Amino acid sequence: MADQYDFDLFTIGAGSGGVRASRVAAAHGARVAVAEEYRVGGTCVIRGCVPKKMLVYGAHFAEDLEDARQFGWNIEGKSFDWQRLRDHVQNDVARLEGLYGETLSNHKVTIFNERATITGDHQITLASGRQVTAAHILIATGARPHIPEFPGNQHVITSNEAFHLERLPRRILIAGGGYIANEFAGIFNEFGSKVTVANRSDTILRGYDEALRDRLLQIAMVKGIEFLFMAELEHIEKQEDGTLLVKLTGQEPRIFDCVMVATGRVPNSEGLGLEAIGVEIGTRGEIVVDAFSRTNVPYVYAVGDVTDRVQLTPVAIREGQAFADSVFGPGQPYAVDHSCVPSAVFSHPPIAAVGMTESEARNRLGSIKVYQADFRPMKNVVAGRNERCLYKMVVDAANDRIVGIHMIGPEAPEIMQAAAIAVKAGLTKADFDATIAIHPTMAEELVLFK
Structure with missing residues (x-):
């Protein structure tokens, strides 16, 4: 990289995508700096999927402790202490924040714990007043919750x-x-x-x-x-x-x-000085990028929720990895495939999905086959809980290829991760049918569809 700049890469935002991009770029030999005005780790680690999943775990005990009676356990005097769970969660968030910071430091990434704005061509100004320059600038500032306008x-x-x-x-x-x-x-x-x-x-x-x-x-x-x-x-x-x-x-x-x-969530694109260098912003406030996360300004890139493509942490991480490998790595540039992205809703019970829904498949493919399993998990039967699971497989009738799997029930997201690989790989219903079930499990229903 040209020595005329202070850094080869300056990343604004130390969330999942920004941290991955910075770490990988540094591993490729780039001189990297990151600016984060709040806490290293971003939405997912600090105030999103990680602490939320910890609350979900805590919430499950309400039903588990009740169901335990039917499994022979007598639990007397149970009570819930919100403050204790809240504080344990925040302590673990702080631990993870430290690990993210250590990862950057171990890769010799310079960390600025302050706001950064773009104030000129290849130029970044920090809240402290310090100005630095960079050959490439990556925007990874994520998104924030949308608050509707109304009195009160x-x-x-x-x-x-x-x-x-x-x-x-x-x-x-x-x-x-x-x-x-x-x-x-x-x-x-x-x-x-x-x-x-x-x-x-x-x-x-x-x-x-x-x-x-x-x-x-x-x-x-x-x-x-x-x-x-x-x-x-x-x-x-x-x-x-x-x-x-x-x-x-x-x-x-x-x-x-x-x-x-x-x-909904709003991309954090304002106040970064993007207008100073003419970076294109979309109608929803998203930074407009191409498949390689490039903006219309050649040296400025953006990944993650600020681009409003797919607002999921693993997607931001993949985008950050692809950016760093493509710009600073020895291989050929490559883009992230945003199709067939699996997702989950950690509701009670959780939902997991990958690929097309039944209605999407009918509209796009015309002739499809739909297989369903509607059953009561063994644990719920013993516990006397009437909740039922629903698993659904959507198949292209023309070639037997599975184009979607949808599930609601205990541990659905854990099961879906492996199933998503099969859908992404283009496996067929026959491939699932040829796989012997693991019994007794809920997941076996995926290979027993009739």
């Missing part, structure tokens, strides 16, 4: 604040119908809060297979979660006792102790 919106929380609550709310309203809303609905419900989910449309988890969405809705309602559809927040008034008087469209005003909004 200053009284809401987002998923960011949910991890730090002083106490559990007795009554919580969650606005939204996506994965974050449904995950936190399950978490708070298991912890004993009265949960109401308000969605502005008539559909939860848009993009997932309809059969799975319906099944989750049925189970969640049985668990005591209330759903209000075609209902948007109109205004919130804080009462003298600290409670919130909430007005939703089509509903009478109601009192809640907490209102959480989970209505």
Whole structure:
């Protein structure tokens, strides 16, 4: 790299994508610096999927302890301490943050714990006033929760604040119908809060297979979660006792102790100085990039949620890896394949999916075959729990190729990881049929479809 610059790569944002890109670029021999104004680790590690999964684990014990009776265990005097779980989770987040910092330091990446903005061609200015230059600039600033505009919106929380609550709310309203809303609905419900989910449309988890969405809705309602559809927040008034008087469209005003909004995420692209060098920004605030994560400015790249392609941590990591290998590695440049990306919703029970839904496959392929297994897991049978799993396989009738697998039930995301490999590889229904089942498991249903 040209010595005319202070660094070969300057990364703005030390989340999953930025850390991976910086580490790999440094391993290729590049001189790398990272600027992070908040905490190293980004959304996933600090205030996203990692601490949320820890809460999901904690929430599962509510049902597990109840089910344990049918398995011969007598558990007396059980109680839940929110503060203890909250603090344990935050302690582990701090541990992971330290490990991410160590990874960068071990690769001799320079870390600036302050905000950075682009102030000229190849030029970055830090909040301290220091100016540095870089041959390449990578934007990996992620996204933030969207807060709708309405009177009283200053009284809401987002998923960011949910991890730090002083106490559990007795009554919580969650606005939204996506994965974050449904995950936190399950978490708070298991912890004993009265949960109401308000969605502005008539559909939860848009993009997932309809059969799975319906099944989750049925189970969640049985668990005591209330759903209000075609209902948007109109205004919130804080009462003298600290409670919130909430007005939703089509509903009478109601009192809640907490209102959480989970209505999408907004790319963090503003205030970075991108306009100073003419980087193109899309209509949703996303940084516009090509398949190789390149912007319209030759030396500026972007990965992760700030590009609003697929807002998932593993995707950001893959994009960061591909960028670093392509720009600084010895091989040929390569792009990330954003098709057939598996995903999960850590609801109660969880959902996992890969490939096309049944309706998508019908629209795109025409002739398809659909196989379903609707069953009650052995553990639920013994426990006396009536929840049923639903597994679904979508097959292209023209060539027997599996184009989608969709699951709701215990451990669905763990099972899906291996199944997603098969779908990505283009395996057929016959390949699954030829595989001997592991019995007794829930996963065996994938090779027993008739």
